[in-house]
Amino acid sequence: MMQRVWALALVTCKEGIRDRSLYGIFLFALFVLGLNIAVAGFFMRDLGKVTVDMNLAALSFAGLLLVFFICINLMAKDIDKKTIHLVLSKPFSRAEYIWGKYFGLLLVVLFAQVIVLLFSCGTVAYVHGMYPNYFAGFHWPVFFIAAFFIYLQQALLCAIVVFFSSITSTSFITLIFSIASYIVGVSLEEVVFYLRTQAASQDVVASLQLQRTLETVSWLVPNFAAFDFKIEAAHGLALEWSRLAMTCGYGISYIIVLLVLASIIFKRREFN
Amino acid sequence: MSQIILNSLCKSYSPGLFKKRIQAVDGLSLKVSSGSVYGLVGPNGAGKSTTIRMLLNLIRPDRGEVTINDQSVASGDFLHDVGYLPENPYLYDHLTLRELLQFAGRACGMSSSPFSSRTQELTSQTGIAHALSRKLRTFSKGMRQRAGLCFALLHDPGLVVLDEPMSGLDPLGRKMVCDLILDLKQQGKTIFFCSHILSDTERLCDQIAILHQGRLIREFSIEDIKSFRAGERCLEDEFVAAVGLGSGQRGSIK
Numbered sequence: 472m473m474q475r476v477w478a479l480a481l482v483t484c485k486e487g488i489r490d491r492s493l494y495g496i497f498l499f500a501l502f503v504l505g506l507n508i509a510v511a512g513f514f515m516r517d518l519g520k521v522t523v524d525m526n527l528a529a530l531s532f533a534g535l536l537l538v539f540f541i542c543i544n545l546m547a548k549d550i551d552k553k554t555i556h557l558v559l560s561k562p563f564s565r566a567e568y569i570w571g572k573y574f575g576l577l578l579v580v581l582f583a584q585v586i587v588l589l590f591s592c593g594t595v596a597y598v599h600g601m602y603p604n605y606f607a608g609f610h611w612p613v614f615f616i617a618a619f620f621i622y623l624q625q626a627l628l629c630a631i632v633v634f635f636s637s638i639t640s641t642s643f644i645t646l647i648f649s650i651a652s653y654i655v656g657v658s659l660e661e662v663v664f665y666l667r668t669q670a671a672s673q674d675v676v677a678s679l680q681l682q683r684t685l686e687t688v689s690w691l692v693p694n695f696a697a698f699d700f701k702i703e704a705a706h707g708l709a710l711e712w713s714r715l716a717m718t719c720g721y722g723i724s725y726i727i728v729l730l731v732l733a734s735i736i737f738k739r740r741e742f743n
Numbered sequence: 744m745s746q747i748i749l750n751s752l753c754k755s756y757s758p759g760l761f762k763k764r765i766q767a768v769d770g771l772s773l774k775v776s777s778g779s780v781y782g783l784v785g786p787n788g789a790g791k792s793t794t795i796r797m798l799l800n801l802i803r804p805d806r807g808e809v810t811i812n813d814q815s816v817a818s819g820d821f822l823h824d825v826g827y828l829p830e831n832p833y834l835y836d837h838l839t840l841r842e843l844l845q846f847a848g849r850a851c852g853m854s855s856s857p858f859s860s861r862t863q864e865l866t867s868q869t870g871i872a873h874a875l876s877r878k879l880r881t882f883s884k885g886m887r888q889r890a891g892l893c894f895a896l897l898h899d900p901g902l903v904v905l906d907e908p909m910s911g912l913d914p915l916g917r918k919m920v921c922d923l924i925l926d927l928k929q930q931g932k933t934i935f936f937c938s939h940i941l942s943d944t945e946r947l948c949d950q951i952a953i954l955h956q957g958r959l960i961r962e963f964s965i966e967d968i969k970s971f972r973a974g975e976r977c978l979e980d981e982f983v984a985a986v987g988l989g990s991g992q993r994g995s996i997k
Contacts, residue, residue, distance in 0.1 A: 478849035482835060482842070489837035552833035557894060560799055560827035560904075561850040564819060741802040743756070743793075 475563055476571040483575020487545050488582050496536050500587045503529040504594040511598045519606040520705040522598045526591040527617055527701045533587045534580060534625040535653070539646060542576045542632050547642030555742055566734035569633060573730055576629040584622050591618075608707025616715065617704035623722045624698035628653060630729040631693075637733040637740065655688065656695035663689050693725045746902065746933045747775035747798065752807035754793055754957075767793040769957035771807070775950065780924065780934040782944040785954035786986055791937040792830060794954070795906050798935070799827055811902065823851070826900035830907040830937075832891035836880040840871065840890055843879060844897055851898035858897075865893040869919060884911035892923065903927055905936035909943060921947060945971045945978045953985050961985040 487493070507525045514521045549555040549572075558568065595614065599606045631652050635645040666682050697718050703710055754768040768790040775781040783791050796802045798809055800816045811821040834843055841862070848858040866872040869889040874882065882890060888911050895903065908924070909917045917940070924947050927934055938944050944951055948968060953961040961981065963971075970976045 474852060475850050478846050482838065482846045485842065486835050486837050553829060554833050554835065556796075556799075556801055556829045557827070557832060557834070557891070558850075559801060560822065560825060560829075560895070561847060562819075562822040562852075563850060743796070743802060 472564075472567060475561075475567050476574060479558070479563070479568065479571025480574035480578060483545055483572055484578035484582070487541055487575065487579030490541055490544075492541055492544075493537070493583060496533050496541075496583065497586065499536070500529050500533040501590060503532075504590050507594055508597060511602070516605065518598070518602050519609050522595055522606075523609065523614060523705040524701055526595055527614075527621065527704060530584065530587050530591055530618060531621045531624070531701075534584055534621060535628070537580055537583050538576075538625055538628045538632060539650060541579065542629055543636070543642050543645050543649065545576060545579070546572060546632060546636040547645060550636070550640070550742065551642070553742070559742070565738040565740075569637065569730060569734045569737050573629060573633050576633070577626055580622065580625050580629060584618070584625070588618050610707050613700070613704045613707060613710060616710060617700035620698040620700050620718065623719065624695055627693055627695070627698075627722050627725055627729075630726040630733075634729045634733045634736075637737040652692055653695060655692045658696075659685065659689050659692060660694050660696045693722075697721060746777040746812055747773075747781075747935060748808075748810045748813075749773050749794070749798070750808045750810070752794070752797060752804045752809065754790075754797060754802065754804050766957050768797070768804070771954070771957065771959055773952055773959060773962070775933060775935055777933055778928075778931045779949040780928050780947050781936070782948035782951045783935070783937045783954055784939070784941060784944055784951060784982060785937075788956075789954040790957040791954055792906055793957075795827075795904055795935075795937060798904060799825070821902075823898075824901040825904060826895035826898070826902070827904045828888075828891045828895045828906060828908055830910055831884075832887060832894075834879045834882075834887060834890060834894070837878060839876050839878055840866070840882075840893075841875045843890065844893060847894050847897045853898055861897055861899065862893075865896055868923065869893055870915075885913060885916050888912055889916065889919075892920070896923075896927075901932055903932055903934045903936075905934065907937055907939065909938060909940050917943065941978045941982060951978070953982060955986050 504526065507522055507529075511518055511522055549558065555568075559565075563571070595609075599609065628649065632645060632649050635648045635652075636642075639645050639648070663685055666685065700710065702708070750772055752768050752771040753766070755764040755766045757764050771790070771794060773781075783794065785791050793802070797804050798811075798816065799822075800809075800819060803817070809816045811825075814821060835846075838846070844862050844866075845858070848862075853861070862875070863872070866875060869892055871886055871889045871893070874886065879887065879890060888908070892908070895905075905924075908920050912920060921943055924934055924936075928947075934947075945968065949965050951963040951968060952959050963978075963981070967976070971978045
């Protein structure tokens, strides 16, 4: 089983990293990192924080572009162009197909993230070398932990892409649902928190029904904000291991649930 | 023993909301004997590809059952011994032919030694050995078809399912496919294929069936086929007569 999953993951990864759109994403990331060096001097005392924040934001945004455009395309192309007929004529179970594709997407994202991270490290090291006094609280380990959680966030987003690809028949609908899930996942924590604090101070701004709906949605949609450690990396704040482990467990659990659901749905699906 | 049995298969599709369902296959029953070449012919939209997809468990029949060696295809166990070439195969663009075949080999659990010899043998036989390191997006339509054949046959399957194998091939390519099918037949493989090219079907098959509007309207035995080959009768005439009548008197001819 693992041999087949690995074979499909490898093929998916090769297809992804040879896609020319990837060069565009690299160029964009390089532009942001170059911009960071060019404008670093304008930020005075916050220079260290802005540099770290901008680098992690570039890493995150490059990853999002990759997932939304290349990964969705890698999933959808198989079905649109009927390559899946060829693949499923080999002894693949539908679940093996889902896991193989997912691991392939993870490898593509890992490849791209490692390259952007290398450039990013170069940028941070360069600015750090130019203005060492403004990087007093900066720690490389926290920076790498923040980068790892950006990767985990994108791994979760890949699982969402695979899940929606197993339900929908076109890449456009997968794209819309995935972007919507991301936006809701990033912002819902703050909205729910705001509503709770308003309700606690009895300054009610939303109906009880809406509050309950949002609470329910917050249980369904993964909280992408939980993977954001940019502030800690920028300010050099200490991270608790328990929080890191909880966030890891949260992300991995969500990924497993989404892929199991996708496998069940995919098993029932027909390929005309 | 029959290797493939299609028993009263029915399949319909919904073309969209508020539209009448289309009956793609309607009560199709046939038997393909082990080691024979079975050709399914029919006009466009007759339900040939739908039948093949049900055979490979890519779609499920609304009613009826498909069995291969007395086992239902729903289990998926039969796939270890099946090679499939779809009509106009779309292969992974950015892979080289070697990488595509490596994928097929790994998926079928082949070890490196038989993989190398089989790759060499098949690519030479199909005339694309020179293109092993080329990316598939640079392949012409005919070369893609040949690559698809190599992909299907790499693990030396006992059952070969080909959907329009001559599609997009030049005369040399068509001859190559015909020779390949005859070679597979000699090795005792069971071959099930769909084609529009009646002369090739007549030449290659042990059994031929005409599918029209989802129904099997005519089946020819080996004796019929021998008479086609001897020039006593013509498959094309039989086909035109059956399909022409089939359009008017659907389901009444057998």
